[in-house]
Amino acid sequence: MTAEIPARRVQDALDNPFWSSLRSLHRGIALQAGDVSRYPAEYAPFLGVAEEGQRVEAELEALVAPAESVYLIGVAPEPPPGWRLDAFRPLAQMIRATPLPVADGPEILPLGEAHRADVLALTALVYPHYFRARTMDMGRYFGIYQDGRLAAMIGERLGTGECREMSAICTHPDFHGRGYAGRLTAMLTNDTLARGALPFLHVSHENPRALGLYERLGFRHRRDIGFWSLRRG
Template sequence: MSHALDNPVWESLISRHAALARRAGNAARYPSDTAPFVAVGIADSAAAEELASLVEVGESVLFVGMTPPLGTGWSVEPEVLIAQMTCDARLSVNDGPPIVELLPDRVDDMLALTALVYPFYFRPRTVTMGRYFGIYDGDTLAAMAGERMRFDGHQEISAVCTHPDYTGRGHAQRLVAALTNDILDSGRVPFLHVAHQNVRAKALYERLGYTMRAEIPLVAVTRLGEGEG
């Protein structure tokens, strides 16, 4: 029997993020100004047809987990396996500058930072998915991390990024540890996703105490127009 973490986008969109979801039968997605993720609850051709009604021609979106069979109306990139990691114990939070909650009035700062080191994933309304926290140096957002997908008993940590001028200062470690502890204290399991080739980030999470739960398929697809493909 599959676990909810095996299809996290779907589980999030049908539960804690249902208010954000655009849905057609067994297909669902986040609005394009919120996140690039789509999902299906059943991997069949009917769900693929329902998904087509939610995605604009020329738009590129991402599956994390289950992917339905997609026909000639789609361009499908090769599947990439990413690490899904979880943590079950509180972490030590290193000393450092104050951590502040990044409210919607800070979205321009978040977009500027993510444009440097986390492009495509963070959108103008990504902040509506959960809480985000950061560390500032004066007026510069030096590092940030926050909450993205969520469903009963589980909370994803995402958008962990550091401004290139502030790497090596432990800011990301401090943010992830503090957020992990807060999630655990609320009775939820923190999880995150990281590409295997992002060796530095994966090593950081392992040092903190995160362990590999599974490899999850990430598939990028683009809906094609009539006559394409």
């Protein structure tokens, strides 16, 4: 895929990534009630709705437990009475439509069940809140080990057949400055493109280190996208 402007259907998926992913790539694990769908809590605390501002009280009550919080990107419903919808600062959604040079460096390994404890320990340290016990089952994960330790990792999370999100891009603080995150991001970008999908990612504007890395790699800022938490009372 080399077109700089994604096709309309890809843009629609990127504008509502939780809903799009739950209705396609992750349909097999999705919990569904009408126009609302969510991931099981052990995968991710994410929920999607079909359209902005929908009134879906019964559907939400069927999927979200009392006192539970879920997160939404791009599209949010009308919060029912007794529910709390809080807006965070929008995230930067970035895409890359052409391959990247991959810097030389240590071997990149596929991560599987044997590495799960290391992945959970690293994400708990530097990528808390959204990584759960079965998040690794949402896609492929890759890492770099140094001195017997998981030094850096990257994975796949959301997506459809035509676009794929890169996520959990993180480096242990003891290994900062070695270019591992850039090497992993370039590798997975190129692999995603070779598979015929558009790579995309989300990054907080409050994380200038990561934002600067993706800009230097040549990722294009597609849009700022809304990000909310929704809590049932």
